[in-house]
Amino acid sequence: MAQTSTPSDMTDENKPIIEIRNFDFAYGDAQALFDINMDIREKEVTSFIGPSGCGKSTFLRCFNRMNDLIDIANIKGGEIKISDINIYDKEVDVIELRKHVGMVFQKSNPFPKSIYDNIAYGLRIQGIKQKSVLDGVVEECLRGAALWDEVKDRLNESALGMSGGQQQRLCIARALAVKPKILLMDEPCSALDPIATAKVEELIHQLKKQYTIIIVTHSMQQAARVSDKTAFFYLGKLIEFGKTDDIFMNPTDPQTEAYISGRFG
Amino acid sequence: MSEKPATNIFSKKPSRQALFETCVSTFFRLATYLVIIAAGYLFVNIAYNGSKAVFTTKAPFINIDFLTQKPQTLHVYEPKEVTTEQQKINAEILSTKAKRNALGSGEKAQRAEYEAHIESLEERYDILDEQRVEGRLMFSDSEYRQLDETPSEELFKYSNYAYSGGGIGPAIIGTCLLVTGSIAIALTLGVLCAVYLSEYSQPGKMLQLIRLSIMNLSGVPSIVFGLFGFGMFVLFFGWGVSMIAGWFTLAIMALPIIITASEESMRAIPKGFREGSLALGASKWTSIRTNVLPYALPGILTSSIMGIARVAGETAPIMFTAAFALRDQLPWEGLKEPTDFFFQGVMALPYHIYVVSAKIPQNEYTRNMQYGAAFVFLFIVGFFALSSIILRVKIRKKYKW
Amino acid sequence: MNRYFHHELHDLRSMLILIAEKANEAGRLAVEGFLSSDLEKTQHAVKLDDEIDALEIAIDRASVRYITLRSPVSSDVRLIFVAIKASHDLERAGDEAHSIAKRTRNILTRDGSVQNKVEIEAMSKLAFGMMKDAINCFLEEDLDLAESIIEQDKEVDRLNKENFKNLSMALRDGGIDPATQIETILISKSIERIADHAKNLAEEVIYLLTGE
Ligand SMILES: Nc1ncnc2c1ncn2[C@@H]1O[C@H](COP(=O)(O)OP(=O)(O)O)[C@@H](O)[C@H]1O
Numbered sequence A: 001m002a003q004t005s006t007p008s009d010m011t012d013e014n015k016p017i018i019e020i021r022n023f024d025f026a027y028g029d030a031q032a033l034f035d036i037n038m039d040i041r042e043k044e045v046t047s048f049i050g051p052s053g054c055g056k057s058t059f060l061r062c063f064n065r066m067n068d069l070i071d072i073a074n075i076k077g078g079e080i081k082i083s084d085i086n087i088y089d090k091e092v093d094v095i096e097l098r099k100h101v102g103m104v105f106q107k108s109n110p111f112p113k114s115i116y117d118n119i120a121y122g123l124r125i126q127g128i129k130q131k132s133v134l135d136g137v138v139e140e141c142l143r144g145a146a147l148w149d150e151v152k153d154r155l156n157e158s159a160l161g162m163s164g165g166q167q168q169r170l171c172i173a174r175a176l177a178v179k180p181k182i183l184l185m186d187e188p189c190s191a192l193d194p195i196a197t198a199k200v201e202e203l204i205h206q207l208k209k210q211y212t213i214i215i216v217t218h219s220m221q222q223a224a225r226v227s228d229k230t231a232f233f234y235l236g237k238l239i240e241f242g243k244t245d246d247i248f249m250n251p252t253d254p255q256t257e258a259y260i261s262g263r264f265g
Numbered sequence B: 001m002s003e004k005p006a007t008n009i010f011s012k013k014p015s016r017q018a019l020f021e022t023c024v025s026t027f028f029r030l031a032t033y034l035v036i037i038a039a040g041y042l043f044v045n046i047a048y049n050g051s052k053a054v055f056t057t058k059a060p061f062i063n064i065d066f067l068t069q070k071p072q073t074l075h076v077y078e079p080k081e082v083t084t085e086q087q088k089i090n091a092e093i094l095s096t097k098a099k100r101n102a103l104g105s106g107e108k109a110q111r112a113e114y115e116a117h118i119e120s121l122e123e124r125y126d127i128l129d130e131q132r133v134e135g136r137l138m139f140s141d142s143e144y145r146q147l148d149e150t151p152s153e154e155l156f157k158y159s160n161y162a163y164s165g166g167g168i169g170p171a172i173i174g175t176c177l178l179v180t181g182s183i184a185i186a187l188t189l190g191v192l193c194a195v196y197l198s199e200y201s202q203p204g205k206m207l208q209l210i211r212l213s214i215m216n217l218s219g220v221p222s223i224v225f226g227l228f229g230f231g232m233f234v235l236f237f238g239w240g241v242s243m244i245a246g247w248f249t250l251a252i253m254a255l256p257i258i259i260t261a262s263e264e265s266m267r268a269i270p271k272g273f274r275e276g277s278l279a280l281g282a283s284k285w286t287s288i289r290t291n292v293l294p295y296a297l298p299g300i301l302t303s304s305i306m307g308i309a310r311v312a313g314e315t316a317p318i319m320f321t322a323a324f325a326l327r328d329q330l331p332w333e334g335l336k337e338p339t340d341f342f343f344q345g346v347m348a349l350p351y352h353i354y355v356v357s358a359k360i361p362q363n364e365y366t367r368n369m370q371y372g373a374a375f376v377f378l379f380i381v382g383f384f385a386l387s388s389i390i391l392r393v394k395i396r397k398k399y400k401w
Numbered sequence C: 001m002n003r004y005f006h007h008e009l010h011d012l013r014s015m016l017i018l019i020a021e022k023a024n025e026a027g028r029l030a031v032e033g034f035l036s037s038d039l040e041k042t043q044h045a046v047k048l049d050d051e052i053d054a055l056e057i058a059i060d061r062a063s064v065r066y067i068t069l070r071s072p073v074s075s076d077v078r079l080i081f082v083a084i085k086a087s088h089d090l091e092r093a094g095d096e097a098h099s100i101a102k103r104t105r106n107i108l109t110r111d112g113s114v115q116n117k118v119e120i121e122a123m124s125k126l127a128f129g130m131m132k133d134a135i136n137c138f139l140e141e142d143l144d145l146a147e148s149i150i151e152q153d154k155e156v157d158r159l160n161k162e163n164f165k166n167l168s169m170a171l172r173d174g175g176i177d178p179a180t181q182i183e184t185i186l187i188s189k190s191i192e193r194i195a196d197h198a199k200n201l202a203e204e205v206i207y208l209l210t211g212e
């Protein structure tokens, strides 16, 4: 019942937007990801679960090459293709890639600027300065992140005056401003209270109509609630990947079963 | 479990421990007071003596001449009659003291007699001293030149003191120029270097070595910087004793402070800001320019300006590189070409204080100049420090996280 | 705040109402077939029972899925348990309808028409009235109505006993085929079972509303 991702499974579904093949990743000598194969489909929410330190964040940060910032990080083998392009190819411009693949971090990190400037940041650094364009994008993104009604009267106030949940949604809105196709979220709700978490989940549910979303979460309930597909990682290996329903109701791997039922270790 | 009597379980128990605690805290308190007293004495002393030179009793209450005029030689005439008398008395005091010291321990009456004599002589001396101060004439160079006739050599004893008359105008201007110039150079170099070290360089042995040597640089004595600047800028680059040589010498001396402080400020910026902007498709430099430097700026500015203010107080580095003991033109006077502005020596307050005090530190006639200059100098340094703090508060208000 | 997955609970409710209506309809059709000697109606009842079975499985699936994926609490959990239990009751009610239909068919094939209808009509009116009330009290969250259903069950039990007495007497007297008599007893028993399930449903609604 549970479906593992092999190319033969592609039959009835749309073509994957991200294809990961035999991916190996290491920090210096310590290998962090082992031979990962996975297909992520367009306009689906895929969640990564697994115990702390199993490499979820590491894997997620491979999709927008955020790991390039770490000197000892190196790809030992395999490839990640986004829309059929190997993103670790020499031809690939990391900046373009990152515009295409947005990211939201565990700790919400609004810049200490006004709400407006936060959203406009992504466009301004591309040299877009016209007020009319920026105004439009700011409103569109804030609406997209279900934040417009809450903040429309204080766009010029500092983003740091917002509540934690609003800040995180601002970060999502900010990521939307550069018009990504894919959104990566690394434990976006880990610092939020239940209501704020619910709002972010609600937002994710809205956004999946337009974006492909990959979310790392340490809350299995969250994975169950928001995602269409779930991947379980353990010690840097992809143990099981399939429809969320199958993973949670009828996992094939005993390790997955043990983890999701809390009988781990 | 037995019932405990209902006493306060937290009640104070007098003990040796408590006594010891009190002693320790008193000791720490005394040490702190000592420091405060020393610092207080320093400031009060300079302010008190310095204000005599800087302020006047007549409106506008500030001695404009002192602050604007060039230093001049001080010419002093003292009534000869009084000074010779004083000299005689002084000689007598000394001889009486010698006699007294030669006495055996038995001759009590004789000793008392000598001591009474010394006392009366000293009283007389003090009275004469007051007369001397009343009767003395002091002229600065310019006043001296305007005299129709110098006071007669018969009636007056003449002495003169270089640089102790007039004002300290050029030194103030020179110091300000030196400080601003070196701030500009040191900040630019220091921030560039700090950005490279904290954002671009690969961590490793090499980086540690660089950091270590930068740290060590701040331990180098200032006179060594002076000599280095002299060798490098004055001689090797052939800039001569010039403002620009002073700028670079001071800047290099302040660099370790600035680099360390800037690196510290930049490292204090949360990683999230960098990652956040990189994830939005910013290049590394864009990310640093828009999301690191602006937030680090308050810290960089404060510590840098503080560092410069500290360095600007040094005499040694400018002694050989930039400072003239006396220069009768202001920096913008008599320039043949605009670039000459940079290649001229200037006067500077710390060096001026040094020059004035070097020979006869406690001389009655140079005191005024010494304290006045020191007071003004403290003021200027304080001004730079204060402006850096205000700047920081302002920027900090704009970017707060 | 309404979450995007709350509509799944709504769907579950709708399915529950649907299965209840179907179970009620199946029983009604079967008994009507008996009363009016109508073979076609009994066949319809059998077909409905298949749909009921499929619906019960769907409700169970949806309930388990909701529990595993949505971590419900409080009244949501109760709703799901009620859904599981009620769908089970309703499925059994459907089974009873199925059995009534089958026995009616037996009687009709054997005798051509139903002769001794005893108190089946009054009994079935009561039983299906209870079923209808049970659905209504679930729909309208009506606690009083639910409690009244439990009372009505006693009357059905009494009627069933009466039927049993009458039929066993008729059996002793002879005349009509004994097999028909026994099958009529079983039909009466089935209606009594349906009323029992309606009572269970009412109890479940009370649990759903009060948590007791
Ligand atoms: N910057 C890094 N340098 C070296 N090792 C790292 C670094 N980041 C993570 N790791 C290691 O990689 C492994 C996976 O980490 P991570 O992806 O953060 O796990 P997760 O997000 O699943 O909790 C861990 O063992 C961690 O110690």
Ligand SMILES: [Mg+2]
Binding pocket: A056, A057, A058, A216
């Ligand atoms: Mg992580």
